Each structure stands twice: as C-alpha cells, then as structure tokens.
Amino acid sequence: MKAKIFILLMCICGLSKAQVNNDITRKFDFVQGDKILVLENFSQDQLGDFPAKWSTNSGGEIVALNGEKWFNFGKNGVFIPHVINNLPDNFTFEFDVTSSANFNFYSNPLSFAIAELAKPSTDYVKWKQFNRLGRNGIEIGIHPKSVSTSNSKGTTNYQIYNNGNYGDKNKAIQNEFVSDVKATVHVSIWRQKNRLRVYLNQEKIWDLPTAFVQDKKYNSILFQTGNFKKEEDKYYINNLRLAVGDPDxxxxxxxxxxxxxxxxxxxxxxxxxxxxxxxxxxxxxxxxxxxxxxxxxxxxxxxxxxxxxxxxxxxxxxxxxxxxxxxxxxxxxxxxxxxxxxxxxxxxxxxxxxxxxxxxxxxxxxxxx
CATH class of the missing domain: 3.30.1330.60 (OmpA-like domain)
Incomplete structure (x- = not known):
C-alpha cells in the first residue's frame, strides 16, 4: 500500500522513479581517496583457509560466492588485517558486506572499528565483545534486520571510546543492508581529521564531526562479530580498499x-x-x-x-x-x-x-x- 501511495505521489508531482533515484544520488557526497594504499580481495588465499594477512581470536575461512572469494567471519571474534598498520588523518576505507539469507534479528551485528592499538598484533583482542578496557577508537555496527515485522529495514549503531571510557553513542534504522532484500552492501568510510562519515551504498548513516579524539594515533581497522542465534547466520566481506583521502x-x-x-x-x-x-x-x-x-x-x-x-x-x-x-x-x-x-x-x-x-x-x- 505504501509503495502504491509513493508511486501516486510521484505521478502527481510529475516525478519518475529514475528522477527520484537521481535526486538521491546527487546527495551522495562521499569522495574516494585518490591514492590507494591497501587492496585486499583474498586472491592470494585458498578456499577453506583463514586469510594469510589477518589475525583473529576466533575462526573463519575463505569461501566462494558468485565466482569470487569472500572472507566468512567466525562467531564471537575480532579480526584484524595486518596490511593496515597506519592511518593518515584523511583517508577513505571501503569494503563489501553480504549476509546469509533469513538472517535472525537476535544474532549480533557486524561491527568494524577504527582504533588506536599500542601493539596491534596482540592488543586487537581488547575489542572483543563486552570488553572496553583500554579501548580508544570508534566502533560502528550494522545489522541486516530490524525489529520491524516488515523486515524491510536494517539497523546501525556507533560507540566512541576514550581510554576505555564510553563516549557518544547512538543507534538508527538503515535502508541499504537488509537480509533477503539488499543482502549485499558497499560500505564507505571517510575520515577527515576529527570528522567521520559512514555510508551504506549511497545512504549516509552517520556524520560525526567529533568522532576522533585529538592527539590519539588511530592506526588500525578491525572487525568484530558476536554470537549468532542460528548456526547458518553468516557475515562475509570482500574488496577492501584503503586510500589517502581529502583530494583537493x-x-x-x-x-x-x-x-x-x-x-x-x-x-x-x-x-x-x-x-x-x-x-x-x-x-x-x-x-x-x-x-x-x-x-x-x-x-x-x-x-x-x-x-x-x-x-x-x-x-x-x-x-x-x-x-x-x-x-x-x-x-x-x-x-x-x-x-x-x-x-x-x-x-x-x-x-x-x-x-x-x-x-x-x-x-x-x-x-x-
């Protein structure tokens, strides 16, 4: 019914679906970095293996989806790519995410964080679920299902940490990562010094002008999973791209x-x-x-x-x-x-x-x- 009303309103206003989509596109303000620092598509890894350039306190494996290699995260884990060990004040970071079908609302979101780690090879485990001791950074979560009975929405949240203390946080509905509707999404992250913007496809889900604490040395990007209500609930990522941002x-x-x-x-x-x-x-x-x-x-x-x-x-x-x-x-x-x-x-x-x-x-x- 809502869809029919929306189409009727477009007709009354003289707007086509293409024009509406074009208006949404025009609002998309993410500007990719112009010099690539890191690419990760798991081409060097064998199916069934854990990726060679990553570490975890859980598990995971490379799987084939639609002819491409994707990294399937294990549950209750933290995952860190060691190819990323330095982050400029201005950068863009992108990756693709997909989830399994019929994802359960009670399974945990997929989280990713931009963090300051004194010893990335060992300190990444401080970002395991329910632990905040010594954390410095910002954590963003995305989930492909909301509590809505229509199942046409997903959710997102963020949490800022400063020396293990909680800072700003919030949660919201998002429209682009939705199980069984839009199960695959392109995530774009743009840091400009203290400001952080996060996008799912062309939807800006967060724009935080003071996300980063002055004088902190953010040097790592990591991913986190929690518990899955069903064993078949899975998150997969691919096509990671880190670049120097803020092109003039x-x-x-x-x-x-x-x-x-x-x-x-x-x-x-x-x-x-x-x-x-x-x-x-x-x-x-x-x-x-x-x-x-x-x-x-x-x-x-x-x-x-x-x-x-x-x-x-x-x-x-x-x-x-x-x-x-x-x-x-x-x-x-x-x-x-x-x-x-x-x-x-x-x-x-x-x-x-x-x-x-x-x-x-x-x-x-x-x-x-």
Missing part, C-alpha cells in the same frame, strides 16, 4: 590545471562507472558548474593486464562515459569537454602489484587553456 579537486583543477585520481572506479573490463564513484564525479561537476568558462580534457588510463589495443580502446570508452555522465546528470555542456585515452602506455608506477595496477587505473582531468 578544486585547487588542483582550477589553480594547477590538472586533477588526477584513481578514485573513479569502473566494472572490470568495462566503461560502466561504479556507483561509489559518484561523489567524486559530483565534486568535479560542481567545480565546472561554478567555473562556466573552464574547459577540460578527460583522459583515461588502464593497467597492463590484457591486450594493449583493447586497453587503449577501453581507456577512451571510460573517458567518454565520464563525459556523458557529467553532461547528462549534471548539466555540463558537452562542448566544454574533450576526451582521450592512453591505455597502459603512461603508467605512474610499475604494473608489478595489485596496488600499483589500481593506481595506474586512473583518470586525468586537464584544464584546457
């Missing part, structure tokens, strides 16, 4: 004449733009809207995987896709934008690792004089 798009593009970023992501071997990149694209669009005489060239780059001719073609297609989006979705005149592609021919670093390859997959925005 305005200064670099307008004053320096160029802005380069690896934060605009595309599907593999495709020019389809990933939705988590929309905040950064919007930031570029705003600059162009505020500077109507500025013209730019959009230049795509790829890594060296695949054939050189194919990569060259793909880089051009990706530049064209960005031009099309800036024009169609943000009203930037097509005549103000040129496109080009360099394929794999101009790497910024050797294509010898997954991180290097990811940084080579980039887009340049160059101001045309």
């Amino acid at each position: 798009t305005r200064h670099q593009l307008i004053n320096e004449g160029k802005f380069v970023s690896s934060g605009i992501l595309f599907d593999v071997n495709s020019a389809n733009i990933k939705s988590e990149s929309l905040g950064l694209i919007k930031a570029i669009a705003v600059i162009l809207q505020e500077n109507p005489t500025v013209k730019i060239k959009i230049i795509g780059h790829t890594d060296s995987d695949g054939e050189e001719k194919t990569n060259l073609k793909l880089s051009v297609q990706r530049a064209e896709a960005l031009k099309k989006m800036l024009s169609a979705d943000f009203g930037i005149e097509a005549a103000r934008m040129q496109t080009d592609g360099k394929g794999e021919s101009v790497p910024v670093m050797p294509n010898t690792s997954e991180i290097n390859k990811a940084n080579n997959r980039r887009v340049e925005f160059v101001k045309i004089k």
